[in-house]
Amino acid sequence: MSTISLPDESPMLRREFTYGVATSSFQIEGATESRIPCIWDTFCAQPNTIADSSNGDLACEHVKYWQQDVAMIADLGVDAYRLSIAWGRVMNEDGSANVQGLQFYKDLVTALRQKNIKVFVTLYHWDLPQYLEAQGGWLNRDTAYAFALYADVVSNALGEQVYSYATLNEPFCSAYLGYEEGIHAPGKVGQAYGRQAAHHLLLAHGLAMQALRHNVPNSLCGIVLNFSTAYSATDSQADIDAARMGDEYHNHWYIQPLLEGTYPDVMSQIGVDAQPHIAPGDMDIIAQKNDFIGVNYYTRAVYRSDGEGWFEQVVPQGHALTAMGWEIVPDAFTKLLVELDQRYDLPPIYITENGAAFDDRLVAGEVVDQQRIDYFNSHLRAVDNAIKQGVDIRGYFAWSLMDNFEWALGYSKRFGIVYVDYATQQRTLKHSALAYKAMLSNRL
Numbered sequence: 456m457s458t459i460s461l462p463d464e465s466p467m468l469r470r471e472f473t474y475g476v477a478t479s480s481f482q483i484e485g486a487t488e489s490r491i492p493c494i495w496d497t498f499c500a501q502p503n504t505i506a507d508s509s510n511g512d513l514a515c516e517h518v519k520y521w522q523q524d525v526a527m528i529a530d531l532g533v534d535a536y537r538l539s540i541a542w543g544r545v546m547n548e549d550g551s552a553n554v555q556g557l558q559f560y561k562d563l564v565t566a567l568r569q570k571n572i573k574v575f576v577t578l579y580h581w582d583l584p585q586y587l588e589a590q591g592g593w594l595n596r597d598t599a600y601a602f603a604l605y606a607d608v609v610s611n612a613l614g615e616q617v618y619s620y621a622t623l624n625e626p627f628c629s630a631y632l633g634y635e636e637g638i639h640a641p642g643k644v645g646q647a648y649g650r651q652a653a654h655h656l657l658l659a660h661g662l663a664m665q666a667l668r669h670n671v672p673n674s675l676c677g678i679v680l681n682f683s684t685a686y687s688a689t690d691s692q693a694d695i696d697a698a699r700m701g702d703e704y705h706n707h708w709y710i711q712p713l714l715e716g717t718y719p720d721v722m723s724q725i726g727v728d729a730q731p732h733i734a735p736g737d738m739d740i741i742a743q744k745n746d747f748i749g750v751n752y753y754t755r756a757v758y759r760s761d762g763e764g765w766f767e768q769v770v771p772q773g774h775a776l777t778a779m780g781w782e783i784v785p786d787a788f789t790k791l792l793v794e795l796d797q798r799y800d801l802p803p804i805y806i807t808e809n810g811a812a813f814d815d816r817l818v819a820g821e822v823v824d825q826q827r828i829d830y831f832n833s834h835l836r837a838v839d840n841a842i843k844q845g846v847d848i849r850g851y852f853a854w855s856l857m858d859n860f861e862w863a864l865g866y867s868k869r870f871g872i873v874y875v876d877y878a879t880q881q882r883t884l885k886h887s888a889l890a891y892k893a894m895l896s897n898r899l
């Protein structure tokens with residue numbers, strides 16, 4: 456079996472560098488009967504939304520098998536586990552706390568701590584309670600305040616047992632895919648929707664940070680953002696400008712407000728009707744100090760001019776693809792990290808997600824996922840290169856611990872380092888998990 460390795464002098468071989476695995480609530484938990492419905496339950500129930508017409512009713516049945524899953528995580532030898540809380544499992548519709556739901560996460564956190572595993576909690580990984588969506592969801596400013604209340608309840612309950620709290624996972628996906636393109640829940644379509652949702656999500660982040668600062672001053676608090684490094688399709692000035700606009704619109708829209716308190720200039724290039732309503736004081740709430748920013752990276756994006764002063768994304772060419780059709784471009788990962796560092800006064804960075812889906816097969820009890828091992832090898836080296844160029848990166852989380860519900864693609868895509876047989880809920884460590892485990896045990 457081939458291995459995952461890093462250059463001998465890599466700072467990532469030191470014990471202080473945190474390695475983990477990541478999951479999210481809706482993608483693994485199941486147990487819908489013990490929480491209130493969320494927007495993904497509703498979305499999955501609509502026709503033609505999910506590739507295999509599946510839903511999150513069972514997923515990996517993690518609520519049932521969580522103790523076994525904790526043992527599996529510990530066996531991998533990771534330093535940390537990144538999980539998300541299902542808002543609708545810990546809060547009731549009347550705004551009161553769900554005591555049993557909170558107890559589930561308390562037990563989970565305690566069990567992980569007993570195994571000496573640092574817990575990285577994400578408060579919002581896309582599963583907005585449906586009753587809030589019925590009141591406008593992220594288009595309604597009140598949702599940001601409801602989120603702050605929820606953050607207050609969770610951080611009071613779990614306290615500093617949690618090493619790190621991230622407010623949101625990938626607000627780009629919630630806003631753009633969910634409210635602008637409509638391919639994710641709640642399936643709304645329109646630029647004005649997308650931009651307003653993005654603003655309210657960022658506002659929610661800022662408001663929640665205030666609660667976190669008060670309740671858990673010693674936990675590491677921040678946010679997780681996703682980025683696809685922007686490239687231009689050709690050397691033409693029109694395409695170069697298009698790539699810059701795509702970068703501002705899809706990447707910097709979410710990070711610049713956090714670090715500089717402003718939206719990118721590309722905002723002036725969208726119609727006045729699509730511009731978000733920003734109340735006085737919002738940008739100050741959004742631009743609070745973060746202890747860390749989580750970076751999720753999978754691939755790059757290539758843009759060209761649409762001929763009308765705007766950008767369009769082109770179908771990737773020239774690199775191998777994952778099962779998602781995403782180009783494998785580790786150099787783009789280094790470029791992204793170095794450019795973010797050059798442009799902003801960044802807090803410490805954690806790579807909170809990186810990984811790949813491939814067409815894994817379980818044969819005679821083994822999954823030989825050499826392509827995933829290669830992906831991890833090349834992308835860990837990309838992170839190492841960025842650190843050597845001065846970027847302050849403190850940790851790396853493989854996405855994902857185990858195969859799970861891949862949103863609009865259902866169970867058809869497998870991102871796990873652990874294979875899940877959904878019929879039996881049997882977990883099998885893929886070769887990538889064995890390689891990750893071996894790499895972790897060989898650290899200095």
Ligand code: IFM
Nearest residue numbers: 479625751808854861870
């Ligand atoms: O599975 C998702 C995850 O929920 C968020 N980041 C990207 C992953 C792969 O698409």
